[in-house]
Amino acid sequence: MSGKVGAIAGDTAVTHSVECARLTEFKQFLNKLVKDSVNNAAYYGDGARLCISRSSNETYPVCTQEVPAEIIMTLWNSLLLKQCPRYFQIPILRKAVADIEGGCRNAKECDVSTSVKQAESATDANNKAEMVYDLVKLQKYVVNNLEKLLTRLTDNTEAGNLQNYAEAGSLCADGEECKCNAPTTAIQQPPVSFTAGHIKNKPRKMEDRHVCLDRYSDLYELKQQQYSFYGVFDGHSGPLAACYATSQLPYILATSLKEINNDVADVTLYREAFENAFLQTDKMFCQKGISSGTTAVCVLLAHPTVRSNQSHLYVAWVGDSKALLVSPTVSLQLVKSHKPDAADERKRIEAAEGGGTVMYVQGQWRVNGILNVSRSIGDYTVVPAIAEPDFVDVPLTPAHDFIVLGTDGLFDHVPEPMLVETIYKSLADAEQRVENIPKVLIELAKEGDSQDNITVVIVFLKNRSNIVQNFKSV
Incomplete structure (x- = not known):
């Protein structure tokens, strides 16, 4: 992943490695995580907490089909909060998703329970049990596993493999001078x-x-x-x-x-x-x-x-x-x-099955006197x-x-x-x-x-x- 620059000192040739700047940035990111961990520093700023809940009343059960979306969003938010370098974000997320999806089913800290899925119809006799997770505990499990993955990457034995966690084509090739600003794809997104x-x-x-x-x-x-x-x-x-x-x-x-x-x-x-x-x-x-x-x-x-x-x-x-x-x-x-008082919406509400009304309550038009x-x-x-x-x-x-x-x-x-x-x-x-x-x-x-x-x-x-x-x- 590096180019070579030769320098002569007397009769001895000294070879210096010109490392890709993006790879260097990733190493610095990992080193900072280690330093913060040693100093017991929080990874997140005030108010940047990933978990949405402060009490058991502010969470919801997560069914099996909902788990992938919750895992991806929690990992993505965590990587952004940790300021993971851009060209390593997606590969690390993919690796973390694979690790977490394989382990969360049996993880005690996820507070997994089993429930019987409701029948889609009265004639459906194939009710199946499914796994149900507590959202906050699932999020904590996801964040803990991401941190374990990043910690493993700081091990000296992983030093030669870090380029494998970069997006394809984003790092400089061997034998070339580092050109991290060069385009990596034929079509670039506009500067959004x-x-x-x-x-x-x-x-x-x-x-x-x-x-x-x-x-x-x-x-x-x-x-x-x-x-x-x-x-x-x-x-x-x-x-x-x-x-x-x-x-x-x-x-x-x-x-x-x-x-x-x-x-x-x-x-x-x-x-x-x-x-x-x-x-x-x-x-x-x-x-x-x-x-x-x-x-x-x-x-x-x-x-x-x-x-x-x-x-x-x-x-x-x-x-x-x-x-x-x-x-x-x-x-x-x-x-x-x-809005409930719009003519087309009022007509739809009042024609709704079971009946619906539009009422003026507390200074606003509301559906059934409740929703504005x-x-x-x-x-x-x-x-x-x-x-x-x-x-x-x-x-x-x-x-x-x-x-x-x-x-x-x-x-x-x-x-x-x-x-x-x-x-x-x-x-x-x-x-x-x-x-x-x-x-x-x-x-x-x-x-x-x-x-x-x-x-x-x-x-x-x-x-x-x-x-x-x-x-x-x-």
């Missing part, structure tokens, strides 16, 4: 990046969740197309539905996307994939009998391919979280909120509230600069023109750090009297300088 922020604000609990998977295709092994995935989930009656959706919905969507042939793909297939993901996530969570629900707005960004050099945006949602597509001249709100959105994931006790998403697709052009995803805690309290202007001005301010822009928007929402949890995700479709140049040229 993201930043996100959230705050509990006035409520007693933080019930919002969000997920940003810029390496979505790599994470879920979607080989036919490069995608990125972003989602914002505004939970209510507790955070559990939102937590569940962040892990399960991306996984279920990826399963459907694997069946799409991108040479002949049409929008209908993407719509069906999203519908299946939303409805299946809702069905599995409702089976747990947990009185929690969440809105959801999800964005799938399809990057250019050999066949097409144009990016494409697919958006699906339930509830009132929103997605704003921005260019310097036009801002397009992609979401039409699902007409569609959501979860909320199994509010039957007229469905999880069938609405869907739009947008071909992206060079004029499009970024996408803003946010909960109603943001969009209901900051006018969209103000959001757009603030982001552009922040990007043009050389002293403003990109990661601080969500904080600026959150402060605007608070100044606008937002009393709710607030979450915002900004997906940049170009690098910063190009966005600023695009804005100034208008």
